[in-house]
Ligand SMILES: N=CN[C@@H](CCC(=O)O)C(=O)O
């Protein structure tokens with residue numbers, strides 16, 4: 492066997508072509524090739540085009556052939572906001588929420604993020620890695636080939652570092668690529684209650700330098716929220732992180748509108764995430780400053796909150812990404828089909844916008860749109876073959892994965908047909 496793959500006869504190759512975020516009305520363009528072919532050489536896409544263009548110049552015998560007749564082929568999905576590495580579970584909180592106790596109230600009672608922090612402190616590095624492998628395998632089955640993963644269940648030096656080291660190890664041993672984010676300011680630990688400024692200083696002076704020294708993260712994130720960290724505290728942390736080379740992300744305007752979208756724009760964040768309560772002004776500023784709006788419909792669904800105003804955000808000229816927010820509290824799911832169903836049915840996003848939001852704009856949300864997120868020559872060969880002929884079957888098969896084969900870095904890593912055999 493050689494290292495060249497030919498995917499041929501695809502009814503549609505949905506390229507999502509581009510090396511930058513797609514903003515506003517650009518999100519409706521998918522760049523579909525009918526009767527398409529893709530040539531993969533090693534870990535990269537060498538050529539993409541129609542069968543007529545590609546097949547005339549090659550000797551098919553030199554290739555491992557994947558026949559995609561009656562199938563549609565898309566870039567691998569990018570899950571650009573997750574908290575996938577954690578210890579313990581919080582099933583009892585789901586039940587509490589069903590009984591009407593809300594997410595922030597559970598947090599105030601010592602549950603929520605604090606509860607996962609205690610379990611993550613107790614877990615060993617190896618246990619976190621093993622749990623991570625299981626969850627990443629599940630993500631692959633939904634067609635995900637790149638994942639952003641945050642710390643934030645440590646809130647102290649050793650556990651934050653342990654979480655980030657687990658992600659580094661997972662990035663090394665698992666086919667999925669992981670973009671690592673330091674979220675040391677995810678909650679206020681009990682001993683810092685009322686002393687949030689001191690906690691931010693501790694993160695800036697003690698944890699951040701170690702994260703940077705050990706090259707454990709590309710981004711710094713913060714839960715900028717009423718009763719968690721204020722806009723001023725978030726600004727101070729993110730600017731300190733920027734000085735040390737970390738790019739910015741924010742959990743912004745999720746529960747209460749406090750100006751997170753505005754802060755993201757002011758400091759040049761790569762993305763602002765959640766945005767359920769973002770103001771018109773904040774949205775306009777994000778569009779002007781090319782901040783990707785990462786929307787997490789699974790979380791709004793699970794918390795029974797109103798969805799983010801995707802329509803207004805796109806129509807204001809923003810780039811929207813969609814992600815699962817996979818975490819043990821507000822949204823315990825790896826399900827891309829759930830995200831697609833919610834985006835199309837309840838956020839009034841078109842199918843085309845939804846697919847771009849999970850591919851090229853997901854890549855832009857982690858600053859990787861130049862290497863992943865589309866089927867373009869020279870990009871990583873991260874490609875998913877779906878079992879239906881056209882991309883509109885993907886939302887239509889509600890809540891069910893249409894993924895048949897996943898190719899990551901030029902290697903077949905998931906094959907539903909073989910698994911069924
Ligand atoms: N909102 C803050 N952080 C996470 C939830 C974390 C948790 O509840 O464990 C989120 O993005 O939804």
Ligand SMILES: [Zn+2]
Pocket residue numbers: 572573574742816
């Ligand atoms: Zn989150």
